[in-house]
Amino acid sequence: MMVGIMKMKYLDHGFKIIIETFNMIAKSYIIGVVEDIDLHSITLKNKEGFLIKIEVTSENFVFSDYFIRPKKFSKLSVSKLDIIKIEKRGGVKILFKHGSNDNLLFVTDQCNSSCLMCSQPPKNVDDIEYFYKINNEILSLIPKDIEVIGISGGEPTLLGEKLNLILKRLKLEFPNTRVHILSNGRKFFDKNYVSRLSLDINKLATFGIPLYSDIATIHDYVVQAKNAFYQTAIGLHNAARFGLNIEIRIVITKLNYERLPKLAKYIFMNYPFVEHVAFMGVEYTGFAVVNSELIKVNPDVYMDQLKEAVLFLNSMKINTSIYNLPLCLVHRKLWPFSVKSISDWKQEYSNDCKLCEEVNICGGFFRTSRLKYNNINPILEKKYNE
Amino acid sequence: MKKGIPNKLKSSNGYYYLLPFRFERINQEKEILINEVGDYLICDIGTASKIVNRQIDVKSNFFGELISNYFISKEPIPALLNLLANRYRTKKSFIDNFTGLHIFVLTLRCNHLCHYCQVSRKNEKNELFDMQYENIDLSINLMFKTPSVAITMEFQGGEPLLVFNKIKYSIERVKKLNKIHNKKINYVICTNLTLVNDEILTYCLDNDILISTSLDGPKNIHDENRLRSNGPSYESVVNALNFAKKRIPLDRISALMTTTRMALNHPKEIIDSYIENGFNHIFLRAISPYGFAAKNKNKNEYETEKFVEFFKIALDYIIKLNNEGVYFVEDYTALILKKILTPFPIGFVDLQSPSGLINGVVVYNYDGYVYASDEARMLAESGDYSFRLGKISDNYNDLFYGEKAKEISENGSLEALPGCSECAFQVYCGADPIRNYVSQGDTVGYRPTSNHCFKNKSIISHIINLINDGRNNENEIFRSWI
Numbered sequence: 017m018m019v020g021i022m023k024m025k026y027l028d029h030g031f032k033i034i035i036e037t038f039n040m041i042a043k044s045y046i047i048g049v050v051e052d053i054d055l056h057s058i059t060l061k062n063k064e065g066f067l068i069k070i071e072v073t074s075e076n077f078v079f080s081d082y083f084i085r086p087k088k089f090s091k092l093s094v095s096k097l098d099i100i101k102i103e104k105r106g107g108v109k110i111l112f113k114h115g116s117n118d119n120l121l122f123v124t125d126q127c128n129s130s131c132l133m134c135s136q137p138p139k140n141v142d143d144i145e146y147f148y149k150i151n152n153e154i155l156s157l158i159p160k161d162i163e164v165i166g167i168s169g170g171e172p173t174l175l176g177e178k179l180n181l182i183l184k185r186l187k188l189e190f191p192n193t194r195v196h197i198l199s200n201g202r203k204f205f206d207k208n209y210v211s212r213l214s215l216d217i218n219k220l221a222t223f224g225i226p227l228y229s230d231i232a233t234i235h236d237y238v239v240q241a242k243n244a245f246y247q248t249a250i251g252l253h254n255a256a257r258f259g260l261n262i263e264i265r266i267v268i269t270k271l272n273y274e275r276l277p278k279l280a281k282y283i284f285m286n287y288p289f290v291e292h293v294a295f296m297g298v299e300y301t302g303f304a305v306v307n308s309e310l311i312k313v314n315p316d317v318y319m320d321q322l323k324e325a326v327l328f329l330n331s332m333k334i335n336t337s338i339y340n341l342p343l344c345l346v347h348r349k350l351w352p353f354s355v356k357s358i359s360d361w362k363q364e365y366s367n368d369c370k371l372c373e374e375v376n377i378c379g380g381f382f383r384t385s386r387l388k389y390n391n392i393n394p395i396l397e398k399k400y401n402e
Numbered sequence: 403m404k405k406g407i408p409n410k411l412k413s414s415n416g417y418y419y420l421l422p423f424r425f426e427r428i429n430q431e432k433e434i435l436i437n438e439v440g441d442y443l444i445c446d447i448g449t450a451s452k453i454v455n456r457q458i459d460v461k462s463n464f465f466g467e468l469i470s471n472y473f474i475s476k477e478p479i480p481a482l483l484n485l486l487a488n489r490y491r492t493k494k495s496f497i498d499n500f501t502g503l504h505i506f507v508l509t510l511r512c513n514h515l516c517h518y519c520q521v522s523r524k525n526e527k528n529e530l531f532d533m534q535y536e537n538i539d540l541s542i543n544l545m546f547k548t549p550s551v552a553i554t555m556e557f558q559g560g561e562p563l564l565v566f567n568k569i570k571y572s573i574e575r576v577k578k579l580n581k582i583h584n585k586k587i588n589y590v591i592c593t594n595l596t597l598v599n600d601e602i603l604t605y606c607l608d609n610d611i612l613i614s615t616s617l618d619g620p621k622n623i624h625d626e627n628r629l630r631s632n633g634p635s636y637e638s639v640v641n642a643l644n645f646a647k648k649r650i651p652l653d654r655i656s657a658l659m660t661t662t663r664m665a666l667n668h669p670k671e672i673i674d675s676y677i678e679n680g681f682n683h684i685f686l687r688a689i690s691p692y693g694f695a696a697k698n699k700n701k702n703e704y705e706t707e708k709f710v711e712f713f714k715i716a717l718d719y720i721i722k723l724n725n726e727g728v729y730f731v732e733d734y735t736a737l738i739l740k741k742i743l744t745p746f747p748i749g750f751v752d753l754q755s756p757s758g759l760i761n762g763v764v765v766y767n768y769d770g771y772v773y774a775s776d777e778a779r780m781l782a783e784s785g786d787y788s789f790r791l792g793k794i795s796d797n798y799n800d801l802f803y804g805e806k807a808k809e810i811s812e813n814g815s816l817e818a819l820p821g822c823s824e825c826a827f828q829v830y831c832g833a834d835p836i837r838n839y840v841s842q843g844d845t846v847g848y849r850p851t852s853n854h855c856f857k858n859k860s861i862i863s864h865i866i867n868l869i870n871d872g873r874n875n876e877n878e879i880f881r882s883w884i
Contacts, residue, residue, distance in 0.1 A: 231466030253485055331881040
């Protein structure tokens with residue numbers, strides 16, 4: 017049932033677009049599954065099952081990734097069955113990419129840590145209710161058989177009861193979906209909190225929790241929060257006690273690379289229950305750019321330490337991966353651990369990469385990274401067995 | 403605070419508190435600090451003294467490392483006390499399940515005449531030394547009383563295959579009863595293999611029974627130690643082994659060696675003979691002073707220093723083999739390594755505190771009595787019944803928690819034994835009250851003259867030095883063993 021057609025008009029003063037609506041409930045945005053799309057119109061089905069057609073009235077404008085833009089700039093990456101949000105002012109945001117394994121529920125911009133290399137700096141805004149509503153709409157629209165979905169922020173545990181509600185909903189409606197939650201784990205310090213969370217959570221869910229050093233003061237400095245190390249350390253044990261699956265995530269910076277082998281040993285001795293350890297290159301955006309002097313280190317500088325740490329954990333039968341580093345900067349012995357981890361929409365390759373023989377198995381770089389690696393070295397011979 | 407610009411976090415100053423840890427010099431330059439759960443730091447000599455005298459720079463990474471590894475604390479009650487408690491509980495979790503290894507000595511008769519026989523075997527014809535069916539039934543009932551979910555039922559002798567019908571009877575009975583008890587049961591038969599035939603091997607295969615045999619090395623050494631009434635035994639053991647290998651997977655067959663005075667001079671030959679016979683591991687086992695081994699001193703008594711030397715040469719050789727691409731494990735080293743390098747406990751009764759007596763192992767003997775361990779029944783053959791818990795027909799609680807059991811456990815914890823309580827290697831070692839009793843006259847023992855202590859300390863210290871040195875890939879190799 018078609019309930020209405022919205023017309024979007026471009027007004028000449030600036031890039032302002034207004035939406036003319038009729039028969040629509042007044043709302044600042046519309047969320048729906050893309051039923052049909054062409055350059056000048058999109059048909060969405062919202063969670064009540066109503067079809068909404070949005071047309072751009074001016075010939076010079078088309079739908080693009082993030083905004084309705086003048087035709088010449090446009091490259092449409094929205095496709096059928098994606099879930100998008102169209103804002104009153106014309107912003108288009110893809111909330112859920114059909115067929116992708118990289119979809120997530122973004123729950124808040126707030127965080128109780130302030131990591132020096134945070135790529136998504138926290139904002140002190142009251143946004144929990146806003147995102148909670150959006151995420152519930154997304155959950156109503158996505159297919160029930162999706163393989164994996166992420167939950168990220170900000171810090172999801174700041175949602176309080178609302179996180180439990182989202183997790184409960186996932187558990188009930190998406191029993192076979194792997195839920196991956198990025199949290200700093202500090203809230204897990206509270207045993208009762210973990211105990212309640214464990215009741216609401218799908219058995220397939222995993223918490224990705226950062227631990228940047230075996231030394232409390234270094235970890236606390238990186239996350240810019242006193243006692244964070246103790247909270248996370250105790251939190252990890254509480255999580256294990258109540259059966260939550262844990263992944264430890266280690267972003268490698270100048271502040272922690274020297275002790276990576278010691279950190280690996282520390283993790284094995286104290287948190288041998290973790291199901292995965294990921295070592296991650298930095299995405300140079302957000303705070304990572306502001307603090308680049310403090311944190312930037314080239315992979316060739318830390319490759320020995322990374323190698324020792326990864327091979328150690330692997331020999332102790334702990335599932336280990338390397339994220340966000342192009343293969344040519346990673347020691348060949350570590351290639352089996354390298355994962356194409358950068359989301360497809362953020363991923364790019366350099367000009368040199370065209371020559372590379374291994375480009376197909378390489379994750380490339382962050383398009384969003386403001387500092388580029390200066391020693392990209394295309395691999396010209398395949399040497400799998402080296 | 404300006405957005406994204408780092409703040410220096412205030413660090414607390416000055417004083418710190420000591421948590422329980424022990425230390426020991428391991429060579430001319432280094433000492434090892436070991437905490438209550440076995441985490442270690444190898445440091446320059448003098449470090450322990452600096453820690454105790456509060457001379458560690460609180461701003462140094464080493465200070466942070468000492469805190470994370472539970473050696474010191476900034477607060478009187480450490481912030482991570484719960485983690486340490488969890489770690490401790492994990493290390494000691496082998497006690498949670500109580501007795502896991504149940505040894506059944508169905509006969510003391512044997513078709514071998516080994517001069518070092520520690521169980522004092524009897525002539526192969528004399529059926530007085532077999533366990534009665536009634537006692538088999540009662541023993542199985544006792545075994546099922548254990549709270550342990552996973553149990554190992556091990557058939558020893560004598561030569562248990564002389565009474566294969568009784569083994570079969572026992573296993574069939576256990577299988578039936580286990581329909582009620584639902585335990586996970588592993589079966590092991592310790593045999594010299596000479597009596598195996600198709601029927602026995604098929605039964606072992608069908609029931610996933612592990613075969614544990616004895617191989618003392620190459621022909622000349624093996625035959626010197628292990629004779630049959632009709633002559634040497636090496637050929638027949640190797641033939642039987644090859645016969646068995648065709649029917650059961652090799653990982654279901656393992657071998658043990660016993661180090662005699664003669665063996666001390668041939669570590670490499672012994673290891674080579676294991677490899678030749680298809681084994682990828684060996685347990686370098688010193689002789690125990692029980693039974694005939696204690697009587698035939700000329701062949702079996704040697705200084706512990708000599709065994710340690712033998713052990714070191716053998717281990718070096720094994721490491722060399724591993725570096726050449728031959729995966730081969732020394733089992734005793736692997737057990738100690740698991741205690742040093744992992745947060746987990748091991749299920750090996752000789753390296754536990756509280757000791758494995760009753761807690762880990764118990765023996766149902768052919769004579770109708772229950773003993774606290776394999777060594778306890780060995781002693782009984784020499785007329786000393788100190789570690790006999792009672793009759794197989796007695797009540798479970800009286801046997802496993804009775805006066806005798808209490809008496810034995812009295813001196814079974816390293817934490818409370820003089821010379822062990824302060825030993826740096828305590829977490830890596832184990833209590834052996836029976837060994838103390840046999841060699842030194844009482845279950846407490848006296849460490850400065852204890853061969854057992856000397857042997858374990860030397861071996862543990864050697865392993866730690868190899869880990870510290872690591873120049874021959876010891877660390878990678880060791881990790882592949884655990």
